[in-house]
Amino acid sequence: MGEIITSGASIVLPFREGIDINKDRIMENNLLSRLNSPKFSHRKRNFAYEMLGEMLVNDLGLYFHSVDVMNLGGKIAKVFGLNERETLFEYVTHDVGKTGVWSLLGNHDKYTDIEFERSKVHPVIGYEILKKEGFNSAANMALEHHMHQPNSYPKSEKGDPGWESGLLSLADFYSATFRNDGKKFDLSGKALMKSERPGLVNEIDALYDKGIFIETV
Ligand SMILES: [Fe+2]
Numbered sequence: 001m002g003e004i005i006t007s008g009a010s011i012v013l014p015f016r017e018g019i020d021i022n023k024d025r026i027m028e029n030n031l032l033s034r035l036n037s038p039k040f041s042h043r044k045r046n047f048a049y050e051m052l053g054e055m056l057v058n059d060l061g062l063y064f065h066s067v068d069v070m071n072l073g074g075k076i077a078k079v080f081g082l083n084e085r086e087t088l089f090e091y092v093t094h095d096v097g098k099t100g101v102w103s104l105l106g107n108h109d110k111y112t113d114i115e116f117e118r119s120k121v122h123p124v125i126g127y128e129i130l131k132k133e134g135f136n137s138a139a140n141m142a143l144e145h146h147m148h149q150p151n152s153y154p155k156s157e158k159g160d161p162g163w164e165s166g167l168l169s170l171a172d173f174y175s176a177t178f179r180n181d182g183k184k185f186d187l188s189g190k191a192l193m194k195s196e197r198p199g200l201v202n203e204i205d206a207l208y209d210k211g212i213f214i215e216t217v
């Protein structure tokens with residue numbers, strides 16, 4: 001178990017250390033309640049289930065990460081007044097492009113440098129997969145979710161990415177950097193996010209102040 005400190009409050013949170021049965025169950029329940037909500041259309045639910053099933057078999061870390069980002073998306077949607085149904089779907093599918101390149105990637109938490117370089121095709125592949133299904137906003141979010149950082153990819157052809165994908169990028173970064181590594185997210189975590197995401201300083205403050213970066217169980 002780990003501890004997360006947020007402006008005065010201290011909350012205990014089970015960090016992922018290998019496969020944690022409790023976390024697995026919590027995630028699973030969370031996932032099912034979200035995906036079974038009538039807010040999800042049949043097609044989107046089936047698509048998400050199929051994608052997560054593939055992740056579960058091929059890359060457990062990616063499965064947890066996708067569910068984690070989706071749950072953060074639910075909170076972000078409330079704070080920013082976004083369409084919850086769309087946001088949940090966009091967030092859970094943001095890394096769907098990785099399902100198209102399993103053979104290029106290793107099944108472990110941290111990619112090697114070569115694997116990381118290879119993984120950079122996943123936003124474009126994700127865009128194509130989602131676009132083909134007609135899930136246009138999710139396709140754009142998948143395409144842009146790594147554009148909000150100093151070494152962004154892929155290079156944008158139509159200028160700056162939107163703020164919506166900036167919020168997804170924060171949830172993605174937070175999940176990948178703090179949750180799965182079992183690090184604390186405190187003021188130094190906030191500073192790290194600000195240095196990694198210089199264009200999203202106000203959003204980081206807003207999410208931090210609203211307690212988005214806190215998980216209670
Ligand atoms: Fe990604």
Ligand SMILES: [Fe+2]
Pocket residue numbers: 065094095172176
């Ligand atoms: Fe991700």
